Amino acid sequence: MKFELQWWYQTLSQNIGITIVTGRHFVLEIFSDASLTAWGGFCNNRATHGFWHPKDMGRHINYLELLAAFNALRSFASGFCNCSILLRLDNITATACIYRMGSVRFKSLNDITRQIWLWCESKNIFVVASYINTKQNIQADRESRNLSIETEYELSDSAFHEICYRFGTPSIDLFATLLNAKYRRYISWKPDPSALTIDAFTLPWKGEFFYAFPPFIMIIIFLNARFQSGDSYSTLNSQHAAIVLIFAVNNSDKAFLKRFLKGIYNQKPSKPRYQTTWDP
Structure with a gap:
């Protein structure tokens, strides 16, 4: 009172x-x-x-x-x-x-x-x-009522503390939400109650000691951005292989990536290495 x-x-x-x-x-x-x-x-x-x-x-x-x-x-x-x-x-x-x-x-x-x-x-x-x-x-x-959890994947607290112990405490978390942010300063991919701002891809990262654990949905956004900037199908396929190897993507997500790459191939198929073929 x-x-x-x-x-x-x-x-x-x-x-x-x-x-x-x-x-x-x-x-x-x-x-x-x-x-x-x-x-x-x-x-x-x-x-x-x-x-x-x-x-x-x-x-x-x-x-x-x-x-x-x-x-x-x-x-x-x-x-x-x-x-x-x-x-x-x-x-x-x-x-x-x-x-x-x-x-x-x-x-x-x-x-x-x-x-x-x-x-x-x-x-x-x-x-x-x-x-x-x-x-x-x-x-x-x-x-x-949206039950999609693609944005809520996170590194375990023990693994994050180990990273901080080995490399130092980051100044900002680039891909986080109110629920899974590992640091008080964070950026979300959509409007969020406590985020500094949204969409880390549109901001300069220079000068920040950042932590980044992007959700799976960001992989598609990243590959699409690379495609829009002019990357070829073969380049995207190499990036896809690296992503699957590093992130241990599960089978359902692998299938989703394959469908995405198939669509890319249909729009921008690989060109032959040589424009002409030598015929003696």
Whole structure:
């Protein structure tokens, strides 16, 4: 209670908030949803999702809906400040908690709601939670039920600690998510609650002592990027052989790579070594 009273006193004294009475312009409209296995978010035609940490998987769905909203908010609005944002949720309890800035009945819901508002306060963001029907929340709902684990492969902690012992502690993890990041500074391949930014392939790596354990999906992205830059089928095939040898790719993933290379061959078949053949 003392903390809440101090917060109200400081906020009203500083008069820093965006007015909550008059109409406002929302710079973002963020949709979020949660299932018992994952969370999903959608904003401006961009989607993201993530699996729950083991400590959260047994939580009540109302708590997970609030956590999903918080994750989606941090994923899409981390670069914004001094603005208003509209959150769209299909859970009435979660919507009410954000609207009322807490819960007087359930401490866990009050705690996560407080985290949301403290994060918003640090950026001078005012959020408005609005309830929508699940049928209107299709994209976020689909993401929350995405069971694909291609992005969650990770090196075991013991192996990572051995690498750090032998080579030193990295300054950044280039291919990670909130769930499997090995270092506090990391880059994700899609919008992520705690990532510094997204898509490590678009950033300069010079000057960073980086750690990289790309998920399998990145292999296809890498090979496709090499193909678009002009690599021949034979070059890609050599890179494919090296990848299979180094990463010990399983049989199903090998088949996927073979189909990819077959498509490359059909588009850009190997040329003969010699343009003409000598015939005595």
